[in-house]
Amino acid sequence: MQKDWKEWLHKRSPAQVITAYYLISITFSVLLLSLPGVHLPNVEVPFVDTVFTAVSAVSVTGLSVVDISQTYSVFGYFVIMLILQFGGIGIMALGTFFWMLLGKKIGLRSRRLIMADHNQYALSGLVQLVKEIIKMIVFIEIIGMLIFGFHFLKYYSSWEEAFLHALFASVSATTNGGMDITGASLVPFADDYFVQLITIILITLGAIGFPVLIEVKEYLFGRKWEGAYPYRFTLFTKITTITYAGLLIFGTLIIILFEFQHFFQGKSWHESFFYAFFQSATTRSGGLATMDVSEFTMPTLLVMSVLMFIGASPSSVGGGIRTTTFALNILFIWHFARGTRDIKIFRRELHHEDILKSLVITILATIMCFSAVMIMSITDKQFQLIEIIFEVCSAFGTTGLSMGITPDLSTGGKIIIMILMFIGRIGLTSFLFIIGGKEQKTNYHYPKEKIIIG
Amino acid sequence: MQKDWKEWLHKRSPAQVITAYYLISITFSVLLLSLPGVHLPNVEVPFVDTVFTAVSAVSVTGLSVVDISQTYSVFGYFVIMLILQFGGIGIMALGTFFWMLLGKKIGLRSRRLIMADHNQYALSGLVQLVKEIIKMIVFIEIIGMLIFGFHFLKYYSSWEEAFLHALFASVSATTNGGMDITGASLVPFADDYFVQLITIILITLGAIGFPVLIEVKEYLFGRKWEGAYPYRFTLFTKITTITYAGLLIFGTLIIILFEFQHFFQGKSWHESFFYAFFQSATTRSGGLATMDVSEFTMPTLLVMSVLMFIGASPSSVGGGIRTTTFALNILFIWHFARGTRDIKIFRRELHHEDILKSLVITILATIMCFSAVMIMSITDKQFQLIEIIFEVCSAFGTTGLSMGITPDLSTGGKIIIMILMFIGRIGLTSFLFIIGGKEQKTNYHYPKEKIIIG
Ligand SMILES: [K+]
Ligand SMILES: [K+]
Numbered sequence: 076m077q078k079d080w081k082e083w084l085h086k087r088s089p090a091q092v093i094t095a096y097y098l099i100s101i102t103f104s105v106l107l108l109s110l111p112g113v114h115l116p117n118v119e120v121p122f123v124d125t126v127f128t129a130v131s132a133v134s135v136t137g138l139s140v141v142d143i144s145q146t147y148s149v150f151g152y153f154v155i156m157l158i159l160q161f162g163g164i165g166i167m168a169l170g171t172f173f174w175m176l177l178g179k180k181i182g183l184r185s186r187r188l189i190m191a192d193h194n195q196y197a198l199s200g201l202v203q204l205v206k207e208i209i210k211m212i213v214f215i216e217i218i219g220m221l222i223f224g225f226h227f228l229k230y231y232s233s234w235e236e237a238f239l240h241a242l243f244a245s246v247s248a249t250t251n252g253g254m255d256i257t258g259a260s261l262v263p264f265a266d267d268y269f270v271q272l273i274t275i276i277l278i279t280l281g282a283i284g285f286p287v288l289i290e291v292k293e294y295l296f297g298r299k300w301e302g303a304y305p306y307r308f309t310l311f312t313k314i315t316t317i318t319y320a321g322l323l324i325f326g327t328l329i330i331i332l333f334e335f336q337h338f339f340q341g342k343s344w345h346e347s348f349f350y351a352f353f354q355s356a357t358t359r360s361g362g363l364a365t366m367d368v369s370e371f372t373m374p375t376l377l378v379m380s381v382l383m384f385i386g387a388s389p390s391s392v393g394g395g396i397r398t399t400t401f402a403l404n405i406l407f408i409w410h411f412a413r414g415t416r417d418i419k420i421f422r423r424e425l426h427h428e429d430i431l432k433s434l435v436i437t438i439l440a441t442i443m444c445f446s447a448v449m450i451m452s453i454t455d456k457q458f459q460l461i462e463i464i465f466e467v468c469s470a471f472g473t474t475g476l477s478m479g480i481t482p483d484l485s486t487g488g489k490i491i492i493m494i495l496m497f498i499g500r501i502g503l504t505s506f507l508f509i510i511g512g513k514e515q516k517t518n519y520h521y522p523k524e525k526i527i528i529g
Numbered sequence: 530m531q532k533d534w535k536e537w538l539h540k541r542s543p544a545q546v547i548t549a550y551y552l553i554s555i556t557f558s559v560l561l562l563s564l565p566g567v568h569l570p571n572v573e574v575p576f577v578d579t580v581f582t583a584v585s586a587v588s589v590t591g592l593s594v595v596d597i598s599q600t601y602s603v604f605g606y607f608v609i610m611l612i613l614q615f616g617g618i619g620i621m622a623l624g625t626f627f628w629m630l631l632g633k634k635i636g637l638r639s640r641r642l643i644m645a646d647h648n649q650y651a652l653s654g655l656v657q658l659v660k661e662i663i664k665m666i667v668f669i670e671i672i673g674m675l676i677f678g679f680h681f682l683k684y685y686s687s688w689e690e691a692f693l694h695a696l697f698a699s700v701s702a703t704t705n706g707g708m709d710i711t712g713a714s715l716v717p718f719a720d721d722y723f724v725q726l727i728t729i730i731l732i733t734l735g736a737i738g739f740p741v742l743i744e745v746k747e748y749l750f751g752r753k754w755e756g757a758y759p760y761r762f763t764l765f766t767k768i769t770t771i772t773y774a775g776l777l778i779f780g781t782l783i784i785i786l787f788e789f790q791h792f793f794q795g796k797s798w799h800e801s802f803f804y805a806f807f808q809s810a811t812t813r814s815g816g817l818a819t820m821d822v823s824e825f826t827m828p829t830l831l832v833m834s835v836l837m838f839i840g841a842s843p844s845s846v847g848g849g850i851r852t853t854t855f856a857l858n859i860l861f862i863w864h865f866a867r868g869t870r871d872i873k874i875f876r877r878e879l880h881h882e883d884i885l886k887s888l889v890i891t892i893l894a895t896i897m898c899f900s901a902v903m904i905m906s907i908t909d910k911q912f913q914l915i916e917i918i919f920e921v922c923s924a925f926g927t928t929g930l931s932m933g934i935t936p937d938l939s940t941g942g943k944i945i946i947m948i949l950m951f952i953g954r955i956g957l958t959s960f961l962f963i964i965g966g967k968e969q970k971t972n973y974h975y976p977k978e979k980i981i982i983g
Contacts, residue, residue, distance in 0.1 A: 373906040434888040
């Protein structure tokens with residue numbers, strides 16, 4: 076039996092494994108969310124809404140057609156937290172695992188994590204990796220819960236209530252689940268900068284990518300990993316971290332710039348800064364918000380849509396085209412215009428294959444999101460175009476922010492948003508392999524012929 | 530003096546020549562449009578609007594901040610037609626010329642057009658090419674004028690009037706200028722299918738690309754070109770023509786599908802078909818319309834925006850990312866998903882360089898148009914988002930359709946639209962070289978390192 080499973084795993088492509096994992100998780104989550112006692116007494120949830128909640132939780136998006144605090148019991152909260160855990164950790168583990176298998180070939184330091192013998196590396200490496208990730212994420216969540224818990228004592232009357240909220244807030248932030256049991260996201264904490272800062276840190280730890288966390292750990296506890304000094308971070312870690320930070324700063328500045336005469340009018344500098352900073356950070360993938368984002372003006376909403384479309388790091392709890400894809404696009408366009416095809420950065424060169432992939436993913440994602448907007452402008456025509464664009468980018472980026480239309484979506488609209496959350500979460504690389512089917516090897520060639528472009 | 534000019538031309542890159550040509554043309558057009566007698570008596574046009582009209586005419590876009598029939602005299606009409614000619618023919622000639630220079634290297638049949646000796650091919654080839662293009666375009670325009678002229682006798686009271694309108698309509702259609710002196714585009718001919726059909730044919734002859742016209746001519750009068758039978762059209766001609774036809778059919782069907790319960794409700798099948806067919810054809814680059822496009826519903830407007838964004842063939846009178854760019858994107862994404870990097874089509878293979886270029890152009894164009902929409906949502910915030918998107922795509926595709934906001938644009942908005950018309954017309958390939966500056970040759974390499982994408 077276990078042998079069958081091993082054999083099955085060995086024969087599958089990464090894309091198939093990841094997709095299978097997600098489809099199984101969703102089915103499992105739908106069953107869990109249909110258990111008796113999950114809902115509050117006398118609350119009926121239509122089946123499509125239960126599926127929606129399951130997809131949203133598994134993909135750690137956080138878009139919600141129901142108000143969780145008005146729909147689910149405390150037992151329900153724990154079920155949702157559980158789903159967020161295996162949704163969030165799942166892709167992180169599988170993504171990192173396949174990245175390490177790849178790393179095996181090209182001599183990445185992190186492969187030392189996989190210590191089993193070569194014939195069996197796949198399975199035992201996966202198990203060890205999952206353990207490592209769970210350990211790290213749960214550790215972060217517990218720290219987060221403790222910090223929130225003691226702080227929440229000033230908001231809630233009992234220890235139980237404070238720590239329940241603290242646990243949910245910590246899990247939702249770390250897994251970037253974006254769900255809330257306050258009934259109003261983080262709006263009640265709009266003037267509590269401490270809660271916001273901790274939330275941003277937790278979101279970032281989840282969304283920065285597990286390989287980055289591993290490397291930082293290696294760096295800090297170097298001896299353990301036989302690290303040679305000076306420690307060299309991988310190119311991936313450098314690019315994704317710089318892009319992450321760049322997007323965070325860019326988002327904050329542009330929100331301030333666009334809103335200081337609008338939403339921020341009459342607000343103090345620190346209020347304005349924290350609104351901008353938090354809402355910029357949350358577009359990476361967090362999905363929690365300290366305000367009703369529909370109060371922002373059009374240009375801000377457009378920029379936030381793009382930020383959500385870009386999304387978080389690969390092998391993280393986030394979605395979208397991913398930070399590295401975005402970075403490679405910008406780098407390559409710049410290099411292409413300068414007449415070179417080689418991207419040199421940090422004394423390394425990027426593979427042309429990676430560059431191609433990043434360009435293809437960006438275009439495909441754009442086509443996909445555009446098509447979704449177009450279809451939803453038919454199925455959900457009562458909404459403004461920007462509301463639909465924002466919702467679509469939020470779903471594809473598995474961010475979970477909304478201008479408020481999620482509960483009123485048509486069934487068609489819900490299905491499209493579910494598909495986007497699913498694809499955004501498994502990543503377009505995996506999706507490409509699924510739609511592409513079997514690779515066709517050909518050995519013949521035709522004469523090449525130039526054509527006129529643009 | 531002539532020698533200096535030759536030397537200058539030899540030292541410049543195609544991008545520089547094309548850009549210089551357009552900047553000079555615009556300056557020249559502004560001067561022409563400021564001549565006494567160009568305007569109707571007592572009409573004052575602000576300078577920015579004259580520049581806008583010049584840019585719109587040189588780029589054969591047709592977006593207009595003024596009503597031409599209420600602003601310009603008959604002399605003005607002729608000035609505008611003249612500008613449309615050198616705007617339309619200019620890029621067609623320069624684009625085709627550089628394509629042929631390229632062809633020289635790779636053995637394209639069309640290079641036989643350039644008959645001068647090898648040291649002098651550039652200049653004499655250009656001159657001959659321009660002659661060839663002017664001959665062909667003017668021939669098409671005269672035929673168009675004659676057909677329109679006799680037909681228009683039933684609409685206009687005098688021969689002069691009928692043939693003035695016929696000439697303007699023929700020039701505006703063939704150069705894809707998109708301008709009109711009826712004051713209402715082709716709306717007065719909404720039930721005259723004959724005028725519409727002729728217009729579509731003229732638009733297509735201008736927008737299908739000059740190399741295609743040359744090859745069809747070669748094919749039809751083969752002996753003259755020492756053609757070997759069976760005649761083989763170039764890959765460029767095949768791809769661009771099929772894409773052109775595909776987009777035309779797709780556009781027609783989707784407009785019918787989206788509108789049969791809306792704008793087409795209560796209309797006969799032939800009315801509906803012609804509305805859909807003409808509006809689909811005009812998005813390629815024509816810009817004339819038989820109806821107020823703002824009466825369409827949101828999904829139709831979104832699809833039309835994309836069709837305009839794609840635009841016409843390269844080396845034609847159109848703009849946008851171009852048909853070949855779009856085709857290569859779709860082909861490559863499909864092949865990439867199937868696990869291959871070689872695109873085999875019509876027993877030929879595409880160059881990887883062309884594929885890369887098409888991907889880069891698409892992404893850059895998307896970023897550019899998105900940025901334009903974002904900025905205009907600040908400068909022109911009184912308009913609906915879809916009105917701005919439509920206007921931006923129309924400008925970049927040098928199409929000239931509008932939901933009616935052009936005359937009410939702010940000065941900032943006008944400047945953005947002008948920049949888009951300019952870049953859309955010279956093409957992003959040229960634009961890339963301009964922003965990129967000098968090519969940097971490097972001989973060193975760094976170790977390659979894989980990173981995680983999407
Ligand atoms: K989220
Ligand atoms: K046009």
